Amino acid sequence: MTAAITGVGALSSVGGSSAEIFAALCAGKSGIGEPKGFDLTRYRTRHAFEIDDRPAPGVDVPLRATRWLERVVVDALADAGLPERLDDVPVLIGTTLREIRSVELMWRDKAEFALADLHFGTALRKRFGATRTYTVANACSASLYALGLGVDLLATGTADTVVVAGVDTISESTYGLLDRCYPVAPRRLQPFDRARAGMLQGEGAAAVVLSREPVGRVHATVTGVAVNCDAYHPSAPHAASIAAAVREAHCRAGTVAEDIDLVLLHGTGTELNDEAEALVMREVFGSGGPLMTAMKCMTGHTAGASGLHSLLVAVESMRAGVVPPITTLDDPMPEAAGLRLVRDTAAPGSLRRAQVDSFGFGGLNAVAVIERPRE
Amino acid sequence: MNTVDRLAVVTGVGAAIAGESPASGPLRTMADPLDGMSRRVLRHKDRATRLALASAQRALSAAQLTDAGARTGVVVSTNFGNLDTVCDTVDTIAEQTYLGTSPMLLPSTASNVVASWLAITYGARAVNLTLCNGSTSGLDAVHWGRMVIAAGRADRALVVGVEPGNQVVDGLLDRWQPAGRRSLDGAVALVLETPESAAERGVRPIAQVGAYARTGAHADAVFAVAMNRRIGLWCVPEDGANDGEVPGAQRYDVAGTLDATCSGALGVLQCAAGAGWLADGSDDAVLATAGRGGVDDATAALLLTPIGGAA
Numbered sequence: 167m168t169a170a171i172t173g174v175g176a177l178s179s180v181g182g183s184s185a186e187i188f189a190a191l192c193a194g195k196s197g198i199g200e201p202k203g204f205d206l207t208r209y210r211t212r213h214a215f216e217i218d219d220r221p222a223p224g225v226d227v228p229l230r231a232t233r234w235l236e237r238v239v240v241d242a243l244a245d246a247g248l249p250e251r252l253d254d255v256p257v258l259i260g261t262t263l264r265e266i267r268s269v270e271l272m273w274r275d276k277a278e279f280a281l282a283d284l285h286f287g288t289a290l291r292k293r294f295g296a297t298r299t300y301t302v303a304n305a306c307s308a309s310l311y312a313l314g315l316g317v318d319l320l321a322t323g324t325a326d327t328v329v330v331a332g333v334d335t336i337s338e339s340t341y342g343l344l345d346r347c348y349p350v351a352p353r354r355l356q357p358f359d360r361a362r363a364g365m366l367q368g369e370g371a372a373a374v375v376l377s378r379e380p381v382g383r384v385h386a387t388v389t390g391v392a393v394n395c396d397a398y399h400p401s402a403p404h405a406a407s408i409a410a411a412v413r414e415a416h417c418r419a420g421t422v423a424e425d426i427d428l429v430l431l432h433g434t435g436t437e438l439n440d441e442a443e444a445l446v447m448r449e450v451f452g453s454g455g456p457l458m459t460a461m462k463c464m465t466g467h468t469a470g471a472s473g474l475h476s477l478l479v480a481v482e483s484m485r486a487g488v489v490p491p492i493t494t495l496d497d498p499m500p501e502a503a504g505l506r507l508v509r510d511t512a513a514p515g516s517l518r519r520a521q522v523d524s525f526g527f528g529g530l531n532a533v534a535v536i537e538r539p540r541e
Numbered sequence: 542m543n544t545v546d547r548l549a550v551v552t553g554v555g556a557a558i559a560g561e562s563p564a565s566g567p568l569r570t571m572a573d574p575l576d577g578m579s580r581r582v583l584r585h586k587d588r589a590t591r592l593a594l595a596s597a598q599r600a601l602s603a604a605q606l607t608d609a610g611a612r613t614g615v616v617v618s619t620n621f622g623n624l625d626t627v628c629d630t631v632d633t634i635a636e637q638t639y640l641g642t643s644p645m646l647l648p649s650t651a652s653n654v655v656a657s658w659l660a661i662t663y664g665a666r667a668v669n670l671t672l673c674n675g676s677t678s679g680l681d682a683v684h685w686g687r688m689v690i691a692a693g694r695a696d697r698a699l700v701v702g703v704e705p706g707n708q709v710v711d712g713l714l715d716r717w718q719p720a721g722r723r724s725l726d727g728a729v730a731l732v733l734e735t736p737e738s739a740a741e742r743g744v745r746p747i748a749q750v751g752a753y754a755r756t757g758a759h760a761d762a763v764f765a766v767a768m769n770r771r772i773g774l775w776c777v778p779e780d781g782a783n784d785g786e787v788p789g790a791q792r793y794d795v796a797g798t799l800d801a802t803c804s805g806a807l808g809v810l811q812c813a814a815g816a817g818w819l820a821d822g823s824d825d826a827v828l829a830t831a832g833r834g835g836v837d838d839a840t841a842a843l844l845l846t847p848i849g850g851a852a
Binding site for chain 1: 675
């Protein structure tokens with residue numbers, strides 16, 4: 167059973183569509199900047215990858231995530247040639263922080279924010295008439311985890327069409343606590359670099375339309391999604407479960423490590439993620455395996471949206487035969503020795519099958535395998 | 542509306558609900574819902590996580606499931622779960638800058654913290670989901686517990702509904718619904734599994750998870766799951782909202798009985814009560830409904846059926 171991706175929509179600090187984001191990444195364009203909605207006298211960290219849509223500098227407003235979600239769903243439906251009407255089409259929305267930023271603004275600044283808007287179903291009902299909506303709060307693996315659930319809905323015959331989305335804005339509670347946790351404030355997000363100082367947050371949204379029996383153009387097919395949980399530590403990753411998820415994804419996709427041409431790594435630039443992920447990639451692929459890249463260096467960690475962001479970059483890479491580089495990788499960490507990390511400039515490749523990694527707090531692991539449609 | 546063929550049955554129910562209420566059976570309230578929990582397990586956890594851990598321990602014990610393992614998943618439903626950490630943290634930052642915060646709180650800023658600790662504490666390594674899905678969230682979670690089993694992602698699922706009652710949630714609810722009830726301070730857990738998995742441990746199932754629908758109108762959801770079924774017990778939505786009658790059914794207002802806004806916990810509380818009702822012996826089904834037509838974004842209905850009957 168496969169699920170065809172028939173429509174896509176995306177938004178991030180570097181672009182307003184999947185194609186725009188991909189072009190920016192290939193050109194090495196970063197969305198990094200100083201956070202515009204927070205009182206920076208309260209923080210040490212000075213960098214984030216924000217979507218610049220606030221009404222004025224220093225002025226933050228509720229419901230930004232909800233607006234982005236609506237926008238990418240509109241784009242994905244249009245791309246799939248579907249009307250802006252969902253009714254009983256299931257919509258799964260992966261997110262780390264839901265509309266928690268709006269709760270912060272309501273609690274501290276007395277902003278107007280309704281309880282009904284804490285989950286995304288309310289806005290999707292109003293805009294698209296959607297009634298089978300699920301806000302899946304699965305940390306930074308959320309949208310790829312949701313992709314797995316969406317594929318299950320098609321496989322079990324529960325639905326013929328499913329929309330899977332991911333969205334996150336930056337909350338001050340996460341921004342402040344990350345600031346508290348890192349020894350020094352990161353100035354760049356450096357996946358797999360020896361000097362990586364930690365993760366920087368990004369904002370964004372993405373959506374895909376999945377169809378069991380596609381009639382029009384197909385961007386790619388999802389051939390397998392594995393999900394599991396470390397059950398090990400609330401924030402530290404566990405290499406053994408990541409490896410199990412990668413192997414299960416290959417197995418579900420009916421493929422083997424040797425047939426993967428590209429890996430979109432989770433690559434957060436944190437000490438622990440990159441170490442565990444690099445060790446697993448070496449264990450699974452050995453030396454000289456597939457091309458690998460990590461996009462968070464230019465978009466920041468877009469949290470609940472990040473899994474689908476990576477998936478869409480994989481789709482564009484397979485279509486174009488080009489892999490965007492890790493632009494902030496100066497000195498690869500020793501654990502990554504032998505991995506074919508794309509550095510400095512975009513690399514060409516004949517790419518038919520890609521693996522996408524997405525992991526999150528709580529030991530959540532989601533790994534997807536996608537294939538380019540046959541010509 | 543599903544064509545799935547792997548069944549899910551309820552083999553264990555557990556609760557940890559604070560306060561005083563006339564609720565009996567599975568939903569009885571306690572002066573100390575964390576009674577009997579080890580201090581080590583509760584250390585450095587938020588209120589929602591503590592309540593969820595206590596309810597889960599009781600449900601796992603009832604299901605005689607001592608080692609959850611690689612084939613057990615977790616599905617949590619909560620709407621207010623981590624809002625206490627979020628709001629306390631922005632207050633601390635406003636007063637003392639980021640330096641005043643405790644790094645121990647970082648995982649609790651993400652809404653999946655409860656599911657994370659459930660998996661770690663009880664060793665559940667399969668699919669792990671957190672639904673924050675408004676008024677229907679609890680019924681949605683029970684349905685997804687069934688779905689992950691049906692899709693073969695797990696053989697067992699620990700489904701927990703939890704809402705914490707504390708100063709932050711009360712403060713938010715004072716603004717969101719000034720005339721409404723205060724938040725539930727409690728959790729409830731169900732162990733769902735395939736009949737084969739239950740049989741391996743020699744555990745007798747008490748109910749089967751049946752049809753589910755999430756639709757725009759209450760009557761449509763009820764019709765989709767309950768047509769041609771004899772309903773013995775009907776659990777009504779929050780605030781006792783009532784868009785019609787279910788002929789011959791006894792009516793149970795869980796939120797009214799607990800005198801609390803049950804929010805994301807409601808559907809799981811209803812299923813716990815329904816499983817208890819079926820365990821007492823009945824040939825009729827239990828209909829659980831959540832979401833208020835015209836108020837919430839959708840309404841959900843889910844059927845629990847007696848063991849041995851048709852789903």
